[in-house]
Amino acid sequence: MFEPFYISFKLASITVLILFLISLPLSWYLSQTSSKIKPFLEALTALPIVLPPSVLGFYILVALSQNSPLGAFFKETFDISLVFNFTSLVIASCFYSLPFMVQPLQSGFESLNKNMLEASYLAGKSTLQTIFFVALPNIKPALITAIIITFAHTVGEFGVVLMVGGSIPGETKVASVAIYEMVEIMDYKGAHIYSAIMLGMSFVVLLSVYTFNAKHKRKFGL
Amino acid sequence: MIKINIHKALHGVNGEMSLDVNLNIKKGEFVALTGASGSGKTTLLRILAGLEEIEGKIELNTSHKHAIGFMHQNEALFPNMTVLQNLLFIAKDKELAIHLLTLTNLLKLQERYPNTLSGGQKQRVSLCRVMMQRPEILLLDEPLSALDAKMRTKLQIDILKLHKEFKTTTIMVSHDPSEIYKLSTRTLTLENGKIIKDGNTKEVLLKTQGSQKFSFEGELLELKEVDVVVIAIVAIGQQIVEIVLSKEEAKNLKVGTNVTLSTKSFSPSVH
Numbered sequence: 385m386f387e388p389f390y391i392s393f394k395l396a397s398i399t400v401l402i403l404f405l406i407s408l409p410l411s412w413y414l415s416q417t418s419s420k421i422k423p424f425l426e427a428l429t430a431l432p433i434v435l436p437p438s439v440l441g442f443y444i445l446v447a448l449s450q451n452s453p454l455g456a457f458f459k460e461t462f463d464i465s466l467v468f469n470f471t472s473l474v475i476a477s478c479f480y481s482l483p484f485m486v487q488p489l490q491s492g493f494e495s496l497n498k499n500m501l502e503a504s505y506l507a508g509k510s511t512l513q514t515i516f517f518v519a520l521p522n523i524k525p526a527l528i529t530a531i532i533i534t535f536a537h538t539v540g541e542f543g544v545v546l547m548v549g550g551s552i553p554g555e556t557k558v559a560s561v562a563i564y565e566m567v568e569i570m571d572y573k574g575a576h577i578y579s580a581i582m583l584g585m586s587f588v589v590l591l592s593v594y595t596f597n598a599k600h601k602r603k604f605g606l
Numbered sequence: 607m608i609k610i611n612i613h614k615a616l617h618g619v620n621g622e623m624s625l626d627v628n629l630n631i632k633k634g635e636f637v638a639l640t641g642a643s644g645s646g647k648t649t650l651l652r653i654l655a656g657l658e659e660i661e662g663k664i665e666l667n668t669s670h671k672h673a674i675g676f677m678h679q680n681e682a683l684f685p686n687m688t689v690l691q692n693l694l695f696i697a698k699d700k701e702l703a704i705h706l707l708t709l710t711n712l713l714k715l716q717e718r719y720p721n722t723l724s725g726g727q728k729q730r731v732s733l734c735r736v737m738m739q740r741p742e743i744l745l746l747d748e749p750l751s752a753l754d755a756k757m758r759t760k761l762q763i764d765i766l767k768l769h770k771e772f773k774t775t776t777i778m779v780s781h782d783p784s785e786i787y788k789l790s791t792r793t794l795t796l797e798n799g800k801i802i803k804d805g806n807t808k809e810v811l812l813k814t815q816g817s818q819k820f821s822f823e824g825e826l827l828e829l830k831e832v833d834v835v836v837i838a839i840v841a842i843g844q845q846i847v848e849i850v851l852s853k854e855e856a857k858n859l860k861v862g863t864n865v866t867l868s869t870k871s872f873s874p875s876v877h
Binding site for chain 1: 655656657671672674675676678680681682683684685686695696697719721735736738739
């Protein structure tokens, strides 16, 4: 009965992992550069916030379908279809949640004391060492915020998932889509249970983020 | 020996200017770098540290790659590490770290995090941290400017101690004549990106050497006419003094300008 939740969480976990790996170099670059392409990259990453999910979903669908060069390539080479399955959900979620990972990390990195980073470089530490031992440990609140909000936002997505994944039970039917369908068939009891779980969990997640950040601020003055 | 011959265009607070420095510094010298703000002191230091791109050439003649230590004006400690971890992150040499903390009386603070330290303690830890690189050239960018007088004295002693023990060639930006006098052997004055004065610290600071007279630079605050004389109010450092002048003498003075007060042939008493 709770399979849609399982799919939601699996999707969110994988999305967080992929997005973290993509966003770490991207947000670091954006935070350190003064290049002219920075506003373009920033605007591109922020697009999913303002675009209607249906627009995003439509373009992803067009780009991944078997009629597109990309979709055709995957179909021919790996015999994988990129739409209406779990893989397509992951790809769509990565686009949809990208700003929620990049933006907190970027503003975290930007808030770091430049002198502190220079001190690390001057001692001969590489950029990678500086990111992992100096930068990331000092933006823990931003890091936690990025991960948790990306996770929660992915669990909460609806429009994009519906367009790209459809609603295949056990494959692409996530919790939010399940609620929509329950309401449609007037299964209000089920909708109540699912919605209450979503509401409760979302609140607990946000509460723990804010509690952690407040504690961290007291301890390290950051 | 350090040989510096550089050129860099700067877009400073005072508009466009170029930094042109041609200079040799002997090994083991303690050089004070002074000059008005915006004259290029920090930039020169950052260039030496390799933090800025330039035209020209610098020969540092150091024996190892990370032989340049740079200490920032403001605190740059790693907040996520304890005092000891801050030092060990730079170089895994616990013996040296303990030695440095002992020299600067910070040993009992080794397990503390930076945000629990006072401003002076943080700067002393920063100083120890930069010494972990075993620098041959030590660059200090106004390391004491944010500290109170007592803390300054303490850190001045530490800086001199470390300079001597590690035999570094040290270049320090400073505005404080007493500090420059205490620490350095050579003073460079930078103005609009050019070195306008270069000499032995004592000669540069004691402008009146040998002739037994006082000479102070100050700002003329006010000229008051009282009967036949004029009283000039002059600010010298933190002190305000009154000087009696004749009307003739006061004629060419303008309020708000810098003036020199000097007197000849008398023996002052120092209390």
